[in-house]
Each structure stands twice: as structure tokens, then as C-alpha cells.
Amino acid sequence: MTEYELIKGCIKQDAKCQRLLFEQMAGKMLSVCLRYANDSMEAEDMLQDGLVRVFNNIHQFKFEGSFEGWVRRVVVNCALKHLQKKRIQFSEIKENSNDGLRMESYAFSNLGEEDLMKLISQLPDGYRIVFNLNIIEGYTHEEIGQMLNIQASTSRSQLVKARKMLQYQILQLQKIAV
Amino acid sequence: MTEKIFDDYVRDKLRNHSSPIPDGLWEKIAKEKDRRPVGFFWNNRLMTGLFLLAVVAIGGFMLWQTNSNTKQVTATKETASTNQIQTINKTGTSTPSSNNNSTTENNNNTTAGNSPTNAIEKTATAATNKATDNKNVSVSESKVEKMASAKNTGIPVDRSKKIVSAEEEQQGNENSKQWMATNNRASSKKAKYGTIPNADNSIQTLSTINRHEQSLTEQLMLAPKSLGHGELMSIENKKALGTFNKLPNNFQQLKLSGITDCPSANGYARNDLYLELYASPDYTFKSVMGGAASSAYLQKKDSTETMRVGYTVGGRITKNIGEHLIVKAGLQFSQINERFTLRTENERRTTTVITTRNITDAAGNVTTVSDTTSFTQIGYLVKTSNNYYRSIELPLMLGYEFGNDKLKFSLNGGAIVNIAAWYKGNTLDTSYQSIAIAKSGNDVYKHSVAVSLYGSLSIIKPVAEKFDLFAEPYFRYSLSNMNSNTLGYNQRFSTMGLSLGIRYKLNGKKQRL
Incomplete structure (x- = not known):
């Protein structure tokens, strides 16, 4: 069919x-x-x-x-x-000084889908939603702003922080594995 | 590594990622999708309330509007129950008192007062009841003139419907024409100054009515039985209408000309003014919706609070606007009762027991010995208190009243505006401890809870000339939360109750003939 x-x-x-x-x-x-x-x-x-x-x-x-x-x-x-x-709050979360985080591709090349899913699910609500909408679904920040009733700039900053937090978590995972 | 590579990697990994489907999900979806979709209004209680309110208001207005047609029937009821000459006189004299603003209407009225054909028109219109609309009623005298002249200039008429001979009809037409010519002159003068036609003129005119018209008039006047107030059309009247439809064409056309209302003792509109005093036992439904508060807290809070029967007492003024539409406004006090019960585990209670003994030795000396023992009990503690939520409110309502002298009903809808609210009792805070709600200066609840929607059905039983008893089941839905926003949840009350009360007619006059 x-x-x-x-x-x-x-x-x-x-x-x-x-x-x-x-x-x-x-x-x-x-x-x-x-x-x-x-x-x-x-x-x-x-x-x-x-x-x-x-x-x-x-x-x-x-x-x-x-x-x-x-x-x-x-x-x-x-x-x-x-x-x-649930009235998600798009709050700013204090990061663990990982501004200069650099991650090589080998750090996540062996990461499976389930691991990624798990790491994403551990992100704070606001970070997670913006990350999903932008990176995976492909919505622009303007579209996300309209969908979530937030500023496009808020969406951008949430994405940047979500990405950093995710990379940081991946690195932490690598350290544990080593 | 750039961010793009990382983003692409995550996207590629997760975009088409698939998770195992849990068992029974399809069954749930299949069951859910087959359920009939619930309409927007039923999903939105606010919209439902507003919709019902609008329906009541519009329905009431429309019925009020149609009331004018019912009055025509009432007017003719009197006409039909008396003899012909009296009827014409009565209608003629009553007409000007009601219509004195419009020159055209006055022309009609003057004609109605003097014309035998108009007497027939009125009776005919009574028989047609509501089917005769206002447009027909307001046909001016010039139209009547035109119709009369049309008959005499040879415009063909439907002969198949006539029930009198052609000769009689011709004679009738001649008489009508003659009468029209006489009265048009007179009526135009009178209309100019809005004078009232006198009874002598009517009687004089009646003497010129030919036998044909009299017989038809009698036939129409006597056939319909009296209509009850608000009654639409009885079978007998329908038969009469059938007879009327068989009349010669000129009479059928004449039914279009003016008909007037018969005024009541106090004018056209019902003018009742009532004072209502009532009291009601209330049952209250509490709705708590979680905002920032956790579901565990809301569950615990719900388990500590039990709604009890509350009450409402109040008074209101009810005023008729039109025959059926009523407006109500007043002041009421309501109290919602709630039982707060909090059970706390691992409570410790220490009890100290002092035992005093006197010991007498062989020498007879008495020694007092005291033993102090203490023991601790571990168990649970139940704290109970009665909470109340009191408010003073302003009910504003619109209703539609109908029924008869034995029993009346009223459909009411409106809003209840909260003027002041205060509370006392205990509630659970987010640390699962009991906190007191102060009467004032407390930020747990608002002190003015805005507006509630109200809908009710009154059943009214007249018991004396000025007194009615009524029972009014009602439901009210609060449009806003009663608690402050800081608590992390939204709480509102909806109330169902049965108001029982007495209604006293303030103006005390007999309202209608």
C-alpha cells in the first residue's frame, strides 16, 4: 500500500x-x-x-x-x-564556567542514540525545548519565539546554553568512561 | 570542532530515531479517536456560561418583541366577546389613547373608529392571530382607499372564493366606497389634529352598513371563541380563519389595514415591581488547578479539605421590562463552609505521672514517697478546623418570566459581582504544615473575587394578591481564582443551590384588565 x-x-x-x-x-x-x-x-x-x-x-x-x-x-x-x-520557565541557569569548552568530534562519535536521548532529557525544560525545536526539528528562532511566546533572542541564548550544557555532559560522560 | 558539526551529528542521530512502542497504546488511541469530539463550548466553561447568558438574553428580547403581536390577540378577545356595535365603539374609542404620535396611525385609528369594514378587519386580524404581522397592521389609509377604488374601477377579483351573491357584493362595494369617501374627508381633518372619533359617529355609520357586511361581521365575530391571554390560536379560531379566507376579495384585502392594541389599565407594558427575599442552602464544588505547585501537594491539600453545606441570604428588586422580560438586582451574603482536617504522623506525646505514697513505719512515722514516671507515645495527630469563606455580592440578572396566574416560571441568567470577601480557617502550605488564614491582611486569598456567572430557574407560586412564594435552583460559576497568585495553584468555587423565598409586589396595582 x-x-x-x-x-x-x-x-x-x-x-x-x-x-x-x-x-x-x-x-x-x-x-x-x-x-x-x-x-x-x-x-x-x-x-x-x-x-x-x-x-x-x-x-x-x-x-x-x-x-x-x-x-x-x-x-x-x-x-x-x-x-x-506546566508553564515552563525559560530561566537562566548558572553554568559551571564552561565558556571555553572545546570538544573534539571523537568525544561523541561513539555516542549512541539512547545516550543522546538520555542526555537531552536531563537538560532543563527551557533548554531542552529550544534545542529540540531548533536543532532537530529545524525551526528558526523567530518561529520558536512565536510558538513559545518568548523573544527570539531568548531562544538563541537558551540554545547556546543548551548546547554547552550538553557538550559538557558528554565530556563528563567521557571522563567517567575513561 | 564547530557547533555546526555537533548540531548535525545530533540531528542525524535523533531525527529518525525510533523508540519501542509500549503495549496497549494503539488500543488507547483507537478508543480515544472514536470518541465524539466535544465542542468548543463544552471545553471552555467560560464560553459556555457566556453562551447561555447570551441565549437567555437574546431569547428574552425576541419573545418580548413578539409580545406586541400577542397584545393584538388580547385586544380582539374583548372585541369578540361583546356584541358588534359595542365592539366597534370600544375599539374606536380605545384606539386614539394608544396611538397618538403618528399622523398615519391616527388616520388609521380614525378610520377604525368609524368604519364598519375596519371592525371586520380587526376581527379578522384577531383570527389570524400572530400570522398578521406589523407590516400588515401599519398599512395606511391611502392603501385602503386604493383598494376600494380598485374594486370600483373593474380590477378583476377572485370570484371562486365568494360566499355571497355578486349583487350583494356590488352593493357592499358601493356602500364601502360611499362610506370611505365620507370618512376619508372627516378622518383626514381629525387626523391632522389627532382628534378622537366619537361614538355617535360610529353608530351613525353603523346604520349605513348593508346586510351583507353585517352578516359577515357577525359570522366572524361570533365564530372564534375567546382567546386566553398568550394563547395562540384555538381550533375554533382556525376554523374561523378558514371561513374568513373564503370571504370576497375586498374583505380579505381590507384585513391589511390598521389594527390597534387594546391598552391595559397601566399602559402597554407590564409594570410589576417586586421585592424578593430569599435564602439558600448551597453546595459548593471546589476546583483546584495546579500552576507551579506539585501534584503531590495538590493531592495532599485536596485530601485535607472537605466542602460542607454553605448558605446564601439576600434581597433583590425585580422589575418588569415588557410582558415577560425581567431585570433583577440586589445584595446578598454568602458563606462557603469547609472542613479542614490534617493528620500528621510521628507525633510524640510525653506524659508525666507523679505517684505519691505515704509509708508508715513501726514507730508510726509517716514518710511520703513520690515517684515520677514519664512515658512518650508516638502516633498521629489530627488537627481539625472549620473554614469559612464569606462574601457580600451584587446579583445582576436578566430573566424571562412566563406561566399563568397559578404558577409562573422564570429563566434567569446574569452575573454576581463580588464586593467584598473575607476568610477564616486553616489551609495547608507547601511544607505540608497547617497555616492559619487570617480575616484580613492575609495574602492567601483575594478580598474581592470579581465576577461569577449565574443561571437559574425560578418556580413562582402566587399565594396572595401581593405575595408570591418561589423556589429557584441555581448554579453559579466563578470566572476568576479566589486565591492569590503566589500560592502556585488556582482555586475557584462553583456553587449549586436552591433559593427559597418570598416575593412582594411593591407597586400593588392591578396590572392588567
């Missing part, structure tokens, strides 16, 4: 097509949710809401651009909505 047929089937509320779509998308989207959520339970809730919204609004997909991109966008929006309920 092609993607087009699958989407058409979902628009017609065909349970088989919906199940197929779920099987194709759920893993990736759960990974997206896990990057935004604080724990796996919250990620499941986000995914559930996101996919229900996808199934209920799939007729709005215009077959322009990537379908997975559309689904991802819906799921990310749902995740942000969940997080907005």
Missing part, C-alpha cells in the same frame, strides 16, 4: 489503514515526544493526543510536502501544548 492510499484510507476512517499508519509512525513520534517530555508516561500522553489529532484532522493534509513532516509537526504542537500547561 502506498502512502497516498494509506492516507486516503485514513481519511475514510478505515481502521486497517489507521493501524498501519500507527505502526509506521508511532515509534518515531514517540521518540519525538520523549525528547520533549520529562518522563515516558508524559511522552505517551503526548503521543496519544498527537496521533488522535492526526487521525481526526488527516483530511486537512493537502498532499503537499512530506506526510511524516506534517505528522511530526502535529505531534510537536501537541507536545508543546502539554508543556505549556
